Amino acid sequence: MKDTINIREGLEILFTKWSGEEIKSFDPISSAGSNRKYYRISGKSKRAIGVFNKDIKENQAFIQFTKSFHQAKLQVPELYISGKEGQTYLLEDLGDQSLFDLKVSEPQGSSSKAVLDYYKKSLSELLKFQFIGKNKIDFSLCYPRAAMDRQSILWDLNYFKYYFLKPKNILFDEQKLEDDFHKFIDLVLEANQDYFMYRDFQARNIMIHNNEPYFIDYQGGRKGALQYDLASLLYQVKAQLPDSTKEDLIAHYLKELANFSEISKETFMAHFHPYVFIRLIQVMGAYGFRGLIEKRSHFIESIPIAIESLKNLLPKFSFLEDLPELNQCIQKLTEKTQLLNEKSKLVVRIKSFAYKAGIPKDDSGHGEGFVFDCRALPNPGRLKEYKHLSGLDKEIIDYLKKHAKVFSFLDHIYQLVDQSIDNYIERDFTNLNINFGCTGGQHRSVFFAESLVKHLKNKYKIKIELTHTQEANW
Secondary structure, three states: OHHHHHHHHHHHHHHHHHHOOOOOEEEEEOOOOOOOEEEEEEOOOOEEEEEEOOOHHHHHHHHHHHHHHHHOOOOOOOEEEEOOOOOEEEEOOOOOOEHHHHHHOOOOOOOOHHHHHHHHHHHHHHHHHHHOHHHOOOHHHOOOOOEOOHHHHHHHHHHHHHHHHOOOOOOOOHHHHHHHHHHHHHHHOOOOOOEEEOOOOOHHHEEEEOOEEEEOOOOOOEEEOHHHHHHHHHOOOOOOOOHHHHHHHHHHHHHHHOOOOOOOHHHHHHOHHHHHHHHHHHHHHHHHHHHHHOOOHHHHHHHHHHHHHHHHHHHHOHHHHHOHHHHHHHHHHHHHHHHHHHOOOOEEEEEEEEHHHOOOOOOOOOOOOEEEEOOOOOOHHHOHHHOOOOOOOHHHHHHHHOOHHHHHHHHHHHHHHHHHHHHHHHOOOOEEEEEEEEOOOOOHHHHHHHHHHHHHHHHOOOEEEEEEOOHHHO
8 A cells, every 4th residue: 555655646647747737636546567656647728648667677668768769750649748757757648449349349350441451551550660669769778688599598498387387287308499499489580580579569559549559568679670560460469350350461561561570471471370370379378377376367368369370370370390299298298178169068157146045956966066245245236337337338347447345356257267167177067157246237247257258268169058037027
């Protein structure tokens, strides 16, 4: 609590100094997988995004890159002011809508012209970062490395090894895998490395502001190859761009590239898929650390999607044939997941209920399974404006997601249920009942039941039956 107070006090002082206004609102913003803390701060006429980050070197990179990019007229937020201690700064508020938000709001497997146009605009702007940006920034400020060199790539590969392969119980020969890592790094470093590499160029870091794409979170940027950033955007795991859209966007990027360089399509594409692979491996390492180690639900949900993406891309990763130990690790990872899903006869029955009506009876004869009591959590049903709504409505979902204890409750549920499902699949069990209860069976229990269904559908190929027992009374 003391740290939170100090952060707020520091940012309030910074905002008042910059704006000359009294603060009217100070609201936290989700930071996803980052350790940075973000706040939307508003005065009478001015507002800004306040950022706190203990990592001073990372802050120095971001602040100086922002100044350089802004002077070069690249579409980044304006830096208003930074704290003398090096841990806080204020940025232009670009709003809440990202390109990722637009993409995932569409039906899966499709891309509208509007979203496709934003992707194309983003790639055109990316080239400015890669070519113009490299002449504007001081690469000695890059953190933790000035270039995507052998050490950087090895870090990413080991991240995947220790935080994904080992927790997934994939067996390998340590020395042979290390040898393959270095062979793969030799292949990747054959590509020209003399450009600014954004490092985390993905749709979540592209904000749609005044109908234009603006770019954030480039503090990990360094010198590197062009292919990496294109791979990052097109093969972002949860965006799930259709293959036809990817081909269209690659063609657009290569056409725009001709305005900056004489690099041929053949030269560029010769190393493109190795960069798709290293980016996917880096992301899976992050999912492993945040999900399998730290048990964060958002990242746990992304793991099966990432493995499925890896499996679908294997025909394009022909270079793995020359890396036998790495290849067998990838094969085991995809085959193990597929085998577990294909052989499962498990049916998971999920119900929301009202305690006043009693815990739902089990008709399968296998016992009640889990019963989660949601009554200790914030109750939107106590508020007049929410009484007529249910846990299916956006207003209720948004209300519950404002509370950290809701996410903590979800994380515990996912851990318990996943452990049982993994065990039940291995033992060829056929039934698991999971019940969520609250006072009226309308708000909290419905929200948690729906959240678990979404989590399980992302992670397993099993039959799920969902029942809201009080739906007729809403």
